[in-house]
Structure formats: structure tokens, C-alpha cells
Amino acid sequence: MRVTKKLLPKAALVGAVVATAALALAACAPQTAAPSASDSGEAGPAEISVGIITSETGPLASYGKQYLDGFKAGLDWATDGTGEVNGTKLDIDYRDDAGVPDTAVAIAKELIGSGTNILAGSASSGVAAALAEQAGQNKVLFLSGPAAADAITGINGYTFRTGRQSAQDVATAGTFLGDLEGKNVTVFAQNNAFGQGNAAAVEAILGAKGATITPVLVAEDVTEFTPFAQQVLAGNPDLVFVAWAGATSGAMWQAMSQQGVFDKVPVVTGLGDSATFGAYGEASDKISFLNHYFPGAPDNEVNDEMVKAVEAAGGTPDLFTPDGFNAAIMLVQAVKEGKGDVDAMVKALEGFTFDGPKGKLEVRASDHALIQDMYQVKLVANGGAFTPELVATVPAKDVAPAEKQ
Structure with missing residues (x-):
């Protein structure tokens, strides 16, 4: 890679x-x-x-x-x-x-x-x-x-x-680890079609490159995320891939931060459009983001x-x-x-x-x-808000989806 x-x-x-x-x-x-x-x-x-x-x-x-x-x-x-x-x-x-x-x-x-x-x-x-x-x-x-x-x-x-x-998103997440052989990747997601689909994609794509995938799936009606953040840490992952959407996102990121997840293991998630840049709270500058595009x-x-x-x-x-x-x-x-x-x-x-x-x-x-091509990105504080900065461009061939025949 x-x-x-x-x-x-x-x-x-x-x-x-x-x-x-x-x-x-x-x-x-x-x-x-x-x-x-x-x-x-x-x-x-x-x-x-x-x-x-x-x-x-x-x-x-x-x-x-x-x-x-x-x-x-x-x-x-x-x-x-x-x-x-x-x-x-x-x-x-x-x-x-x-x-x-x-x-x-x-x-x-x-x-x-x-x-x-x-x-x-x-x-x-x-x-x-x-x-x-x-x-x-x-x-x-x-x-x-x-x-x-x-x-x-x-x-x-x-x-x-x-x-x-x-x-292509999932493959880009894997580039934050480089060689995936023998690595442990935890997928932290909601237990719904979106979360299950992401877990399956990570298993299919990163698992095929030698990583061991452990899903931690959380019911959609959960509002207290501390036990799940602790569960993530207990698995001793080399990378945590987060797939989350909806109103509980802020509470989830706060629990991850309070339990010290960001201090102990790299956390990767997708960076959405500009309306989402302020959604990560104090975790904003600690998350590694995969990204399709920003200007x-x-x-x-x-x-x-x-x-x-x-x-x-x-x-x-x-x-x-x-x-x-x-x-x-x-x-x-x-x-x-x-x-x-x-x-x-x-x-x-x-x-x-x-x-x-x-x-x-x-x-x-x-x-x-x-x-x-896809991108590795970080958010940086800028006058009370957060803006994206490019960390690396990931070449297209390195994240091309498996070919369907």
C-alpha cells in the first residue's frame, strides 16, 4: 500500500x-x-x-x-x-x-x-x-x-x-494500519442495517487482507455508551472503525473520549459533508477520518x-x-x-x-x-469551528473495490 x-x-x-x-x-x-x-x-x-x-x-x-x-x-x-x-x-x-x-x-x-x-x-x-x-x-x-x-x-x-x-470507504480505513496481516480491527456500530452492513463490509474487505474483525454492535435505543466503550478497549484492537449515524452520535463520541479510547488506539470513521464537522465534540482532533471529497x-x-x-x-x-x-x-x-x-x-x-x-x-x-483516489483527513480547530486538512491521498488502485464479473 x-x-x-x-x-x-x-x-x-x-x-x-x-x-x-x-x-x-x-x-x-x-x-x-x-x-x-x-x-x-x-x-x-x-x-x-x-x-x-x-x-x-x-x-x-x-x-x-x-x-x-x-x-x-x-x-x-x-x-x-x-x-x-x-x-x-x-x-x-x-x-x-x-x-x-x-x-x-x-x-x-x-x-x-x-x-x-x-x-x-x-x-x-x-x-x-x-x-x-x-x-x-x-x-x-x-x-x-x-x-x-x-x-x-x-x-x-x-x-x-x-x-x-x-x-472504497472501508478499504481507505484499512490504509491507516498499513499491513493488515494479524491485526485486530473492532467495528463499533449500531445494530441496524447500516451498522451490520458496515461490519460485513469490513469483514469482507479488511478480513480478506489478514485482519481479525470483531463487531461491537449497539442497539439503536441505547443512550448510555460507557459500557460499550469499555468493551471496545477490552478487545485490545489495533484499530477501531466507527460507523454511526443519528441523534446519539454526540453521546457516543463523548463516551469514547471519557473512557480514553482515543488515547489507547487509533479510531477511524468517515468524514461527511461540512454540516457534520462540528458533531464530534472534544474528540474532533483525535479521530482519523477517511474521506471521499472536500474542496x-x-x-x-x-x-x-x-x-x-x-x-x-x-x-x-x-x-x-x-x-x-x-x-x-x-x-x-x-x-x-x-x-x-x-x-x-x-x-x-x-x-x-x-x-x-x-x-x-x-x-x-x-x-x-x-x-x-480517496483521502486520509483530520479536523483542526479554526476560530471556534473545525475544518478538514488533507493528511494523505490514497491512490485509486489501493482502494479499488473487488471486481464483479
Whole structure:
């Protein structure tokens, strides 16, 4: 395992945004810039309809906004501001799924029934899984968004990722230990689908590299976490991976701190969007964070352009902004090469590599996973608040999910 060390001194960059598309060699030819709307080739249709289905309301509305901000900035960038690809106008129909799978499915059926054969979104894994099913049944292209569930990768031949997945998060957590052979990793999580899923992923990914995994799962109605913090310490772990969400997070982190867990063993968890930076209390500067994206992590022209565009439009770049930007780049590539024919668009994306906000990105041909760098991050105090600083960039190949055949 190799990590590229890079210090980020400018905490002020936290308010900026990162665009998440990457550079690499496209299947047949190098792609070193945005797909150009003026590229020559056989003419496509005058117009292609695209349905963007994500959360504009509901519990994941903030994630949906980040995605949409990135998508709109990416579309402008990838089409040179024309909204067209080689003369084909992209008619974008934005729809709100409210985080409800049934709502998303109804929207998808309506759009497909009216002739739309390209869909993109969503922030919710449940919604994304339902839309992927519709894509497979109806043979339409689906560019899945921030939803992280591993099951979406390789679910069918029509579904592509535009963001990272849970397996890349878990693999990044493992990089804090380096060689995992013979190491003990405790998963501290809630005893629900989210926590159980994380425990299973850690077992599958880090366990396969030689680590012994011990889950400590806590019932959702528990409010006193001292005994569980003590249980974590009693297992003498080399690393504690925390997967937690909801209103009890603050009390859980406080108990971990009071029991001295941070003084005795490295603790790793995922760093979410900027709204969560103040949620860790006195443990903030003691936790090691894995991270998909924050605006100051990448250092490249595409990220700079994305940040400027989102801020100029009144938005704030955040965790899932690059996923939307990537979706726009992949959409333009699909239309440019496939001209609205679904099978041709699928072929155009398989193996596609591109320059994006996070650097080099590759659409893996076999299962449509998006191979990308991840980050090790810390939070630092900054005027009464906490802001992220980059500790290390973890190369994409070191955290690539297991390939689905």
C-alpha cells in the first residue's frame, strides 16, 4: 500500500468545492480535457431527453443539492456552455424523488414512457437500487449518483457509478494500519442495517487482507455508551472503525473520549459533508477520518473550475458535488459517442477515463465501478469551528473495490 503525502495548510479552502471527474486514457484515445461539443463525427439526433432524479426535498435534500450543483457546473464545463453535444441539445428534466424509492420508480416509468432513455441520480441507495432495476428492465442508461451501496456496482449492464462506493470507504480505513496481516480491527456500530452492513463490509474487505474483525454492535435505543466503550478497549484492537449515524452520535463520541479510547488506539470513521464537522465534540482532533471529497483535498484545474462555477451560482461545494460533475462528463461522453443509442452509449462509457475534480477517474469496464483516489483527513480547530486538512491521498488502485464479473 502506498499513500502520497500532501499537507493542506489552507483551511479556508473548506468552503470551496471539488469536482469529481478524473483524467485517464479513454478506451481508445487520450482524453485530457472536457469532452468537447464541437468534436466532429456523424450527426446525432437534434435533441436527447435526460431525466435527473434525486432528492430535492426529504431527509437527503442537502446531498441532492450538492449533486445538482455539481451536475449543472459539470454540464456547463463539458459542453463549453452550450448545453449541446455535437449539435444535439440535451433536454434536462430535473425531478424530485424526496428520498422515496416508490416515488423515484413512478418518475422513471413516466420518463421512460415518454421516450427518455438516460437517467441519472440519486443520493439514496434505496432509490438508486430501484432506478437501477428500472434501467435493467427497460434497457435505458442509468448514471447512479452519490448512493454508496456496493450492490449497485455490477447490478446490470446499464448502470454506471458516478461516485464512490462503501467498499472504497472501508478499504481507505484499512490504509491507516498499513499491513493488515494479524491485526485486530473492532467495528463499533449500531445494530441496524447500516451498522451490520458496515461490519460485513469490513469483514469482507479488511478480513480478506489478514485482519481479525470483531463487531461491537449497539442497539439503536441505547443512550448510555460507557459500557460499550469499555468493551471496545477490552478487545485490545489495533484499530477501531466507527460507523454511526443519528441523534446519539454526540453521546457516543463523548463516551469514547471519557473512557480514553482515543488515547489507547487509533479510531477511524468517515468524514461527511461540512454540516457534520462540528458533531464530534472534544474528540474532533483525535479521530482519523477517511474521506471521499472536500474542496481542499484535490489540487488540479478541473477542481478549481468546479469550485468557481458552483460558488458563482450561489452554491457551496461539498462532499457530493464532484459526483454530479462526474455524471455530466459521463453523460456528454455517452451522447457524443453513442448519439442516444443505449447500447452504443454503454460501450462508450466502459473503460472511459477522464480528468475530473479528484484527478484521474476510470470507469471499470467489467462492472462499471468508478475507480478514484480517496483521502486520509483530520479536523483542526479554526476560530471556534473545525475544518478538514488533507493528511494523505490514497491512490485509486489501493482502494479499488473487488471486481464483479
